[in-house]
Amino acid sequence: MEALRPVARTLLRDRAYAAIRDAIVAGEIEPGAVVRDAELAERLGLSRAPVREAFARLVDEGLLESKPQSYTRVTPVVAADVRDAAAVVGAMHELVTRAAVPRLRDADLDQMRVSNVRFAAAVRAGDVDGALRADDELHDVLVRVAGNRAAAATVTRYTPLIRRLERRRFGEGGSCRSAGLHERLIEACAAGDAEAAARITADIWNTLSDLVDADTAD
Numbered sequence: 001m002e003a004l005r006p007v008a009r010t011l012l013r014d015r016a017y018a019a020i021r022d023a024i025v026a027g028e029i030e031p032g033a034v035v036r037d038a039e040l041a042e043r044l045g046l047s048r049a050p051v052r053e054a055f056a057r058l059v060d061e062g063l064l065e066s067k068p069q070s071y072t073r074v075t076p077v078v079a080a081d082v083r084d085a086a087a088v089v090g091a092m093h094e095l096v097t098r099a100a101v102p103r104l105r106d107a108d109l110d111q112m113r114v115s116n117v118r119f120a121a122a123v124r125a126g127d128v129d130g131a132l133r134a135d136d137e138l139h140d141v142l143v144r145v146a147g148n149r150a151a152a153a154t155v156t157r158y159t160p161l162i163r164r165l166e167r168r169r170f171g172e173g174g175s176c177r178s179a180g181l182h183e184r185l186i187e188a189c190a191a192g193d194a195e196a197a198a199r200i201t202a203d204i205w206n207t208l209s210d211l212v213d214a215d216t217a218d
Contacts, residue, residue, distance in 0.1 A: 102194060
């Protein structure tokens with residue numbers, strides 16, 4: 001938890017939520033760790049109220065579990081939960097890809113290419129956080145262009161469950177095959193082939209099954 005920093009006093013509930021969520025995903029607050037609103041409020045430079053609200057949201061999203069009058073702690077990484085989340089998030093990405101491809105502009109494609117260059121470079125350098133951030137940037141182009149708020153909200157809600165496992169596996173030296181798939185995705189998008197782009201998106205998310213299976217086998 002040493003990396004947590006005070007946040008600006010604007011949108012305090014959302015800022016507290018994002019800071020704590022990111023710390024959990026990054027492993028700075030480990031699975032099973034008990035979290036206390038007073039302690040985190042002090043670290044973040046906030047009152048306890050927005051931290052408590054953030055806790056409630058994180059419990060609802062599966063990153064925290066709480067027993068009233070007893071404890072609030074970080075949930076373990078459960079393969080079945082990750083598999084379920086990946087199925088939902090993957091379906092949403094296929095949906096937004098189909099919707100976005102006909103609307104993509106050259107600037108959008110250029111942004112996806114730049115993100116994939118960053119992704120590949122981060123993977124080569126072993127920069128797990130950089131790789132996952134670039135991956136999000138690439139796919140977020142399609143989410144944004146599609147304009148489906150329900151799909152975007154679903155992706156935002158369930159992706160952190162997946163990222164915890166991805167980050168751990170990549171950090172342990174796990175391989176990543178998505179850079180080449182990203183290139184194929186961008187090519188399909190540039191060609192205006194929404195169905196091909198959706199199929200490649202499905203392939204990208206299906207690679208998560210390998211991570212889940214590997215984690216289960218460990």
